[in-house]
Amino acid sequence: MQTLSDEQSLSHYGRDWTRFWPARPSKVVFPETVDEVVELVRQARADGQALVPSGGRTGLSGGAVAAHGEVVVSMERMRKLIEVDEFEPSICVQAGMTVGAVQTAAAEHGLFYPVDWAAAASSQVGGSIATNAGGIRVLRYGMTREWVRGLKVVTGTGELLELNRGLIKNNTGMDLRQLMIGSEGTLGIIVEATLGLLPTPPEASVLLLGFSGLDALMPALAELRQGLSLSAFEFFDRRCIDHVEAALGRGFPLDADACPYYAVVEFEDPGQQNQEAALARFEALMEAGHVLDGTLSQSGAQAEELWAWREAISESIAPRTPYKNDLSVRISRVPAFLEALDALVRERYPDFEVLWFGHIGDGNLHMNVLRPEDWSTEDFHAAGRELSPAVFELVQRYEGSVSAEHGVGLLKRDDLHWSRSETEIELMRAIKRQFDPDGILNPGKVLPG
């Protein structure tokens, strides 16, 4: 089994997309078979050696960070395609295959893996399952959880579990597969997965719409859902536009000052047969005063151009090292919650630039507070940490989640109590002990110390 321990490798494999913790693993190992994973967990257990299961490291919560001399178990040499079953349809792969490669392999068989997000090309299947990845089409297809039909996992005792074996129906006691999904490497190392696939969906078109205000978003979603088969409803506020214009080097196709909120709305449109229906909905929304401006894609290329106004936001603001929160509430509560939270941040820090975007059709909002150019990263993050309890208290009051899709990792570990009760956290600790009695799997992640 290859092992790396040079400085550059330690730093590269020791962290994810977060930059808040130092990368200090003791080494990085690259198993190539399930047996090697079993063997290395058993050895680690004997040695009391902490392990950090490691995928594409695109996480945003520090779940794959190795800051305390852990051994990083990189799955990148276990990326074999095991089988595509065109009939079911499903795909079986080793955990280190990227989600992008799964999407490509499915497409080669005229099939479709529907979970998708900006980092899917470099994210690995194991990591996407361990964090129950969501993304841009949850509205239509749900999160990763719904597509996992089978899992092979090595527990913290070095035992191999074969969970559910690709079955659709299997009511034989607790579905342990569900515990592994979203466990962020704390219960086992995922080594193989069987994922459900779909037939290739019909072509889609995109509406870019400008809204009169926050309270127009939900009626608009309801109206659009009536006549169209929606696959995405992704909103962003007007403040995002400047940043994306600068990043893309082109102008926004609507009047960027006309509306406080915009949305990219994707709907199924085979042979462009639903364009008329879309325009009818658009006009109804204009008449109702919910929508003030909009445009409809006339081709796949145009649809992609419109998508860019939502997809490029995160990267365009990265230089401003934003203080991010990935929050959710029940869908009906989104407008009231967003208004209350926006007011709270503006009151405390009137000079901060606050951007909102996200998957509003799932109740999931990404809040991004940008660092003022003249603040240091340290001071700014201190201000963010100071702000957090008030944000989370509001999330709790709205019975929401402090991590809708990014997971807990190191970043939200001490904030778990805002969304989960003490009894729940105790139960999670107890369950963790059953799968990993010596606490060698991703210690310090997810569960508060």
Added chain:
Amino acid sequence: MQTLSDEQSLSHYGRDWTRFWPARPSKVVFPETVDEVVELVRQARADGQALVPSGGRTGLSGGAVAAHGEVVVSMERMRKLIEVDEFEPSICVQAGMTVGAVQTAAAEHGLFYPVDWAAAASSQVGGSIATNAGGIRVLRYGMTREWVRGLKVVTGTGELLELNRGLIKNNTGMDLRQLMIGSEGTLGIIVEATLGLLPTPPEASVLLLGFSGLDALMPALAELRQGLSLSAFEFFDRRCIDHVEAALGRGFPLDADACPYYAVVEFEDPGQQNQEAALARFEALMEAGHVLDGTLSQSGAQAEELWAWREAISESIAPRTPYKNDLSVRISRVPAFLEALDALVRERYPDFEVLWFGHIGDGNLHMNVLRPEDWSTEDFHAAGRELSPAVFELVQRYEGSVSAEHGVGLLKRDDLHWSRSETEIELMRAIKRQFDPDGILNPGKVLPG
């Protein structure tokens, strides 16, 4: 809190649709509030009193049987509709509401709860979640698990958990809600649930098809899926027809001797606009030799009449006290598995009448061996028990499930090992101890002693 302990009530509330165990609870209690459930669990814990959580008792595995002096906790007085959220859309109800009442309440709001099966009208929501009920439209809509957005549960320590609170996205550590789904009352008593709903689906039409043989079923399913939006693909063998004819008092609409297998195929057909597409698929299947005979419903009433040939099977054979097995394998393996199993039973018991029907599109087969009229129930069930290990050994060889949708209860408890490894069973036991340290919740169910 009302309590009953007369003989008739004990016998009525002490058992489910199975008839293999005596009904011997010590009493039946009827809590009306969550607080009363909490209080009674705490008291039971203090007294070391075993409880059997009890819904509509339509289960087929003895999960709700009280045979050893347990207190039956009937949820039938907790059947309030708490809220319908038309926007999300979702419905929040107390656990004792029937699934039929949920379907009706949804319909009154122009909405649809898609999980459906023969006993849905009398099954309760709590029980349907505790057994992760499947049914006739899993092919299209999945099992109960996919529709549970939030759960309130009282654990074996009398603590109230509020799991997931109706959120779509919530990646804050282990999803304990998933453990409760399918736990058959062994981890907690479900007291309230929030379920996702759908808009009312378009009208459907039904094809009744006769197949040339086992190996025609899967290509036919693939062909039909291409051009039609299928909501059910329910098969049965020709031996079922005599029984249903006798029960319904009318003749089968096709030549019942012409084909070894038949299927009821339901597809979306708003305004009957897909009739031509359906006939085209039907003709293609005739040409390929897969289908030998068939008929297409011309109205909702006709569709219901065709459905009856599948739906009435179970009841029509009940007087023959069948030896039943609810098995599943991966979809692609269904034909080979069914052939092997059919051969096995016929070889061992050439005189037994073996009927097959089920949800073949989900890989789920119901095997029903009928008691010969001149055998006693006792002798016949002894023969069934003798046959079981060979059946389950075959299930194991095909990596299938010994209980696809009926759950484990008392009936399959000692057969769990055919589908789950010893390590998995140990983990389940350990998890059970965390939720119910004194073992007062449905003791003896699911987990082998």
